[in-house]
Amino acid sequence: MTVPFYMCCQYVDGKFCFVLHEWCAKLPLKVQHHVVHPAHTFFLLPKIPSKFFGVFNCNICKLPSNGFAYGCTMCGIYVDINCAFIPKEITHDAHPNHLLSKVKPLVKLTKRNCKACNYPMRFRWGYDCTSCDFYIHLDCALFLPRVTKHKCDEHTLSLRYEPAENHISEYFCEVCEDEFSPWKWFYHCTRCAQSMHTTCVPLILQCEKSRMTYDSGGVYNFLNVKFGGTLEIKGHSHHLTFVQGLESDGRCIKRRYVLELSMIFKCLEFALMDQIDHFDHHHPPSLVHLQQPSNKSEEDDDEDEEKDEDADNFVEEEHHGGKCNMCNEQIWSFHLSYYHCESCL
Template sequence: MDIIPVTRDEIDHFGHPHPLSIVYLQQPNQKDENSEDEDEDKEKDEDDFVEEDHHGGQCNLCEERIWSFHLCYYQCKSCDYSLHKFCAELPETLVNHPSHPNHNLFLGRFYTRRVNCHVCNTELKGNRFYYCSVCFICMDITCATMSKQKINHPSHPHLLERMPGSIVSSCSACGNKHEGVFFLCTTCPGFRINQDCALLPAKLLIQNHTDGTFTHSHPLTLAYSFSSFDQRSAFYPICRACSQHFKYHLWAYKCDKCRYYVHVDCATSKKEPFMSIFQHESLGETSKNFKDDEHPNLLHCPFNDEGDNLLKRHMSNQKELIDKKNDGDTLNHFSHQHPLILFDKQTPVGITLHDPMKRVRLLCDGCVKPIITVPFYMCSEYVDGKCCFVLHEWCAKLPSEVQDYVGHPEHTLFLLPKISDRFFGVFKCTVCRLRSNGFAYGCTMCDFYVDINCAFIPEEITHEAHPDHLLLRVKTSPSNEMRLSCKACDDHSSPRWGFQCPSCNFYIHVECALLLPKVIKHKCDKHPLSLRYHPAENHISDYFCEICEYALNPWIWFYHCTTCAQSMHVGCVPYILQCEQGKYPLRRDVNRFLNIKFGGMLEIKGHSHRLAFAQGFNSDGKCVKCHQELEYYMIFKCLECEFAFHYGCASSFLS
């Protein structure tokens, strides 16, 4: 608690003809029975606060500022004249001063002569000083009052004394080295804070100190240690200006309503955090570093919703290819044994488009993405329930080969509806590293395969999480994997394809950039969820996933409904898309089955029923072969009895 000194309300000072009145820069905290109500009202009104003017002008005696930590000062009501309290209490004669105890020191003044202070060896400021008539030495007012310049700062339980002169030292508040005035705790000698940090306001609006480069709707409160942060035991927050972590013993500004945390230097522009765009990813406003007319087909991520994707965007720019292959309403596609019928105006009778709200699933057999709108192709036998084969129009018109592919430039990649030597057509994409049983582009000679979305990854994109800067396609290596940690999932496994901003070190995996839509729907919330890159504003409760019910780290991308204050892991939401109920606790990557279309039947010897290709749940029990849990894996299970085994154990039943 601040200590307001007991002092006289008015004094007469020998250096000024008018009486001086006391002015308090800080008022004592007075608690009563209504204090709790007052605190609640203060919390409600804190958004309307005005940053205080935390100084009382300049002292006319020592010519230094009168700061808020001085608690009070004397001022003349008739003219512009102010004095520190300790300066106002100085006598005209100092007896036994610790810096010169042998002789008395007298208050005097110079008008033209330049003299250095005997204590700090710097030129005297102003024209008032103390001098010894015997030794002919001088002492400035600041050094003369040093023993009385003690402050009571809320960051520390003990009084802090001003250190003589200007020094270079590390500051216990911000952790940086400063040159200037420091205050030291004599009880805790390691604690010293620079005057600039001692003057930091208790509350501030960050936009007022960073020229609007960083903005937040609520005032930030000064916290004197990391222990002041909530959620510290579960997740370690990052600075919203420079994106670096905090040290537990240093000060920071915070908004607990929104989990908005900023280093003190970043919040006050003492180290110009907006310049961090040249060193780390910037979380505030950035200057656009490209011209739109020079990038006419630039891909802007994230995609709008689950019905939008890279392949759709790419093929929309290939109208000539689609028109050339337009065979009317019927198409004989090499990937399927039956003719395909085009539905471009309305959905066929008895067929429902993909709708996660109604738990209806309709996935394209090519890209394994939802079919939400027309046009699309459907097998002519589908209506009778004999063959559930469907394709987006653009997936039906894909080019037969891709040349000079960035990940495999030595050979041409050919379009393959199924990879013949992969059981049930399931392969692992070399680029996004997800399993898929859709179409692929591959080189059978080198056993190199990519899913059809990853076959058309552009060289550069932009992303809403890092606006106005181009993100370039890169592949991580062991030499830079620790430096290139994905901002979406916090994973840095290598080697990995991704997109990086060279100037800001902002990096996201290919799958995180391209497979996470901006808005997504699901059964657990009647409102669409939006992809969030940081904690939501005014979300004061703990974060947990509505699907898996595990804790959620708000510093890693997640989906959120502001209306219902509900959140979900990005790795859990796709299960709702595919009408599944699996739970992946604390998974950090995109859903492993996002590119798998479950369905299809398998017949094996020794079992009388057909087996369905499905996603394993807890209710499926254990594998009849390896006796391990089936949950979280691709499995084959009998729909009529409790017989099931892992996809990886299928070879035992097929030999």
């Protein structure tokens, strides 16, 4: 951390079990007459008791969170600690000449869109400059830092409010590789001419990308969610880990819902079954190992060396053209194993 913090000196699994920013440690225990719910007092809650795994949707920014919150348990209204103390007026680099005032979600704002993400203002809190017809969602205004870093670029990325360097042709995100409109806010490195969606910058791995993440607004949907907790369930020998659902996770084994874009519990133990049931195929595919312990003689090894390397590394076309039917990528020997349906040769 780059700011002062407190920590508990007890260890759990080799790590400090509890860490708090100095600001978070000194939060007031209650807030009265909050603009969202002035009728009742808001109390500081380390965890929402009525919510599974403590996950709730903030009544102001609408983002999910499982951290500290202020709330009224009697009415079931909760706001995360970031939104509990939002200012009435702000200044912003995207509109530097005037103050921006806090505005509630209103029906009359139906035809007003956020300058950052281009989504309607009517459903979420925001800020506006009525004299200039400038509107911005609260989360887009406060949760997008002016500069940030990402492993895809060695330099600092700057938040851009319009096309960079008067370049308005094609823009592609370096994380998800999709094209995007430069009239929505994005992060950009001038030195490398690289750009990224504001929602993709928090992602570490390319496989975490989601084709719909950046369509949900200007801020990464799980920005306020702390992943990594574990859950024990009956009928499974391993603990399940609380993670972000990816496209590769498929569907829920119980209710068949698509897991991408969701908060899910997943077994991270590497245990491959000999045969599986797959939702996209009517036969149970069997596990095939591409590299197994070899008992070949030296003569056999000499013969193998004469084979073409590409033929040695690639699974022949008799297995669906040597490509995975889900991701359409080629299956190579370094993948070690794959699932194959013998009935559909």
